[in-house]
Amino acid sequence: MKKAAVIGAGSWGTALSMVLADNGHEVKLWTRSQEHAESIQQTGKNLRYLSGVELPSSIQATSSIQEAVSGSEFVIVVVPTKAMREVLPMLKDFLEKDAVIVHASKGIEPETHLRISEIIAEEVGDRPVACISGPSHAEEVCKRQPTTITSSSIHTEIAEQVQDLFMNQSFRVYTNPDLIGVEIGGSLKNIIAIGSGMTSGLGFGDNARAALMTRGLAEISRLGVKLGANPLTFSGLSGLGDLIVTCTSFHSRNWRAGNMIGKGMSVSQVEAEMGMVVEGVRTTKAAFQLSKKLGVDMPITKELFEVLFEDKDVEKAVNALMGRVKKKEVEGLMSGFDKMNNNDPLDHFEP
Numbered sequence: 001m002k003k004a005a006v007i008g009a010g011s012w013g014t015a016l017s018m019v020l021a022d023n024g025h026e027v028k029l030w031t032r033s034q035e036h037a038e039s040i041q042q043t044g045k046n047l048r049y050l051s052g053v054e055l056p057s058s059i060q061a062t063s064s065i066q067e068a069v070s071g072s073e074f075v076i077v078v079v080p081t082k083a084m085r086e087v088l089p090m091l092k093d094f095l096e097k098d099a100v101i102v103h104a105s106k107g108i109e110p111e112t113h114l115r116i117s118e119i120i121a122e123e124v125g126d127r128p129v130a131c132i133s134g135p136s137h138a139e140e141v142c143k144r145q146p147t148t149i150t151s152s153s154i155h156t157e158i159a160e161q162v163q164d165l166f167m168n169q170s171f172r173v174y175t176n177p178d179l180i181g182v183e184i185g186g187s188l189k190n191i192i193a194i195g196s197g198m199t200s201g202l203g204f205g206d207n208a209r210a211a212l213m214t215r216g217l218a219e220i221s222r223l224g225v226k227l228g229a230n231p232l233t234f235s236g237l238s239g240l241g242d243l244i245v246t247c248t249s250f251h252s253r254n255w256r257a258g259n260m261i262g263k264g265m266s267v268s269q270v271e272a273e274m275g276m277v278v279e280g281v282r283t284t285k286a287a288f289q290l291s292k293k294l295g296v297d298m299p300i301t302k303e304l305f306e307v308l309f310e311d312k313d314v315e316k317a318v319n320a321l322m323g324r325v326k327k328k329e330v331e332g333l334m335s336g337f338d339k340m341n342n343n344d345p346l347d348h349f350e351p
Ligand SMILES: NC(=O)c1ccc[n+]([C@@H]2O[C@H](COP(=O)([O-])OP(=O)(O)OC[C@H]3O[C@@H](n4cnc5c(N)ncnc54)[C@H](O)[C@@H]3O)[C@@H](O)[C@H]2O)c1
Pocket: 008, 009, 010, 011, 012, 013, 032, 049, 078, 079, 080, 081, 082, 083, 086, 087, 104, 105, 106, 107, 136, 137, 138, 139, 275, 276, 277, 279
């Protein structure tokens, strides 16, 4: 039995608390407001974010970050990316010496272009950090439906500790040492999910969605490899896996946001309507900036940036993508494979 603090009682923090409680760990779930903590304690439910779900009674909700973090061996941070710089300084002084920080959020910071593990390093200093990411909608995890994710850390033993912490019969956890690839894949799929929702909002069908997902993965991989990721990570759970789930599910906030924009709503109207974080909007800005800085061609991200931040008409964005000059498919996709040490890509996957 381990002691764990989950920082952020939105849908994902709550679902992860359930996995940890199911595994017999002592779980403190930190909420931003005292009222929310009291409501969870009194009703045994998170009425705001996962209303129909009965939480294990062992989960202790608290609005005291000191109470949550002190004594915890694992601190799982699950707030939206834009809240990281507010929350991390609040918990920093209460961290135990050997506490492992795990983050489960998916985003890149605009302007700095930092991944979340890099923001953590800036805010709390040099500590063991892991990221968990993969195709995992909270709505299904809390029903204990089969889910697979990846635990990633540059320290193999930390990734494995986190794997052991979360893994159970309905929640299967793999490890991957490629922290850059895992964080980039999980963050950038949200951009493509917004685009996928837009195509449905515009009335397009399966062909358009499949095109966007495939070419989206190509540009995610191009940027990731430029940043130092292993290209094969993008065909794993935190890459292709998460892209599939987010681009094809009504659970996805990013997909739903794109769908509403495709039907004609403005970005601000959509964000107000959702009431939950839509990470892909800010990440589109960050990825667009990064692609320009690094000279990486990301045509889908560019068009979505113009729709989301420069009021470009969605249909004009589609026309711009479809009317690009002719290209070879495979050459661009394969660039970066030379970074692999091994000549046989299949050797990189464990059975
Ligand atoms: N929902 C999912 O199924 C899911 C799955 C995997 C990953 N994620 C990722 O997890 C992260 C959190 O998503 P979520 O679905 O739980 O979001 P959510 O909108 O359901 O909840 C966000 C939580 O963060 C809190 N919060 C917001 N701003 C804050 C601030 N400034 N300070 C402190 N707390 C603040 C909110 O009160 C809320 O409890 C996102 O990065 C998301 O991409 C979500």
